[in-house]
Amino acid sequence: MDLKDIQNLIKFVSKSGASEVKLEMEDVKITIKTGSGKTETTIVQQAPMGIPQMPVSAPVASSPAESAKSEDDSSKDASSKYIEITSPIIGTFYRKPSPDKPVFIEVGDTVNEDTIVCIVEAMKLFNEIESEVSGKIVKVLVEDGTPVEFGQPLFLVDPS
Structure with a gap:
């Protein structure tokens, strides 16, 4: 296994x-x-x-995203119209394919279901993460180079 x-x-x-x-x-x-x-x-x-x-x-352990969710209900109302792009695995979040390259996406960029939005490194394997939703990137929720948990929100997307 x-x-x-x-x-x-x-x-x-x-x-x-x-x-x-x-x-x-x-x-x-x-x-x-x-x-x-x-x-x-x-x-x-x-x-x-x-x-x-x-x-x-x-x-x-509970992820920072879980503790942030319980902090403020008013921010939930404002972001409820947005769709989250979440991490499918545990690893390290990277916004760039390599240190000398530009970021995959910026706030305001439009993404499709197959747009690569970031990379999550797990056990020396670099996994490209696709958007899986169409819309406009509203917010990047994770800092570049930080660890992420399974299911942790990475980006907010406005589907309209």
């Missing part, structure tokens, strides 16, 4: 509303627990003979 499969499993469990899911295969045991706004994933891999198994626990 690779990292992408584990990430997809975590997404599925988070959306399903289940409080706990256990998956056991020949060489991997995964337990995902949700509740009180946090998701905890424990992955145990089969150890070589003679060495006891040690569970690795990775609690997922």
Whole structure:
């Protein structure tokens, strides 16, 4: 089971509303627990003979976007007409393809469903993130070079 499969499993469990899911295969045991706004994933891999198994626990802390959402309801009303472009993976957010190149998009640019808006680096792989919505970029929500969580809003798009 690779990292992408584990990430997809975590997404599925988070959306399903289940409080706990256990998956056991020949060489991997995964337990995902949700509740009180946090998701905890424990992955145990089969150890070589003679060495006891040690569970690795990775609690997922609430993202800055989640705490920002709870801060101000009046800003929600103003931005409710906008669509968010969110991060599909955990990684580092980059607005440019390389340091010496211009940014993919600026505030005020018009994007289509297949427009590349940024790159998220995860485990030394640079993943191009497409808009998936058509409209005009209203706001960039993340600073260049900062870490992002799965589902964290990156851009606000006005679809009109």
